[in-house]
Every structure is written in structure tokens, then in C-alpha cells.
């Protein structure tokens with residue numbers, strides 16, 4: 001199963017955060033908000049989703065903290081613990097909400113790395129805990 005995935009090559013090299021995350025995603029391990037999720041948000045979302053950033057200004061979604069993420073936008077929550085299919089937070093990563101896709105600014109076919117999408121989805125599916 002692992003061999004079919006494109007990031008296997010990395011997994012055999014030096015072990016750093018995202019690769020560990022990729023392997024975790026395949027097994028039954030628990031995803032950690034602090035160790036797995038937050039680094040992804042920091043690198044790919046927070047630049048716009050922090051006070052003053054354009055994602056924050058437009059939607060009210062602040063992803064600099066667990067509390068901010070769980071609070072959601074000015075219209076309500078984007079994370080529905082236990083359900084990554086209905087959570088806007090994870091739905092927008094593959095662009096299934098009125099053409100809106102995150103992180104904003106990707107080309108038509110672009111998405112966040114698949115391993116990151118899987119990590120975020122799994123974290124939501126496991127209950128979106130502040131772990």
C-alpha cells in the first residue's frame with residue numbers, strides 16, 4: 001500500500017515532520033493538532049488567515065490557534081468534528097464548494113499536497129481535538 005504512493009521515496013530518506021505525517025496518515029495512528037496539523041496551517045494558511053490577512057478580513061477565519069480554527073468564520077464553524085466530508089475546512093482543499101478552493105491562489109488543477117489533505121481530513125475525522 002505504501003509503495004503505491006508518490007512520497008515513498010521521501011519516507012525512506014531522512015525523517016522530518018511532513019514525511020512522518022504522511023506515514024501516520026496511512027495507519028491508525030492519532031493525528032496531533034500541534035505536531036501534524038498546525039505546521040501545515042502555518043505554512044499554507046496562516047499568511048492569509050490571521051488578523052490583517054486577506055482571508056481573515058474577508059471571512060473572519062483566524063487559523064493562528066486551535067480556538068480560532070474551531071470558532072470558524074463570521075458565519076460559523078468550518079470544522080465539524082468527526083466529519084471531514086461536511087467540514088468546509090477540509091472540503092475547500094479539493095474545491096467542492098462553489099468553486100472556492102484553499103489555499104486561495106492555486107491554479108485550476110492545483111491542490112495542497114495530498115499527504116497534507118489526508119492529514120487534515122484524518123484529524124477532523126478523529127474528532128478535531130486540541131491534542
Ligand code: HEC
Nearest residue numbers: 044045048054055058059061073078088089102103104105
Ligand atoms: C492567499 C490567501 C489565502 C490562503 C493562503 C488561504 N486562504 Fe482561506 N480564504 C482566503 C480568502 C480571501 C477567503 C474568503 C473567501 C470568500 O469568502 O470569498 C478565505 C476563506 C476560507 C474559508 C471560509 C470559506 C467560507 O465558507 O466562507 C476556509 C474554511 C478557508 N479559507 C480555509 C483555508 C485553509 C484550510 C487554508 C490553507 C490550506 C487557506 N484557507 C489558505 C484566502 C486564503
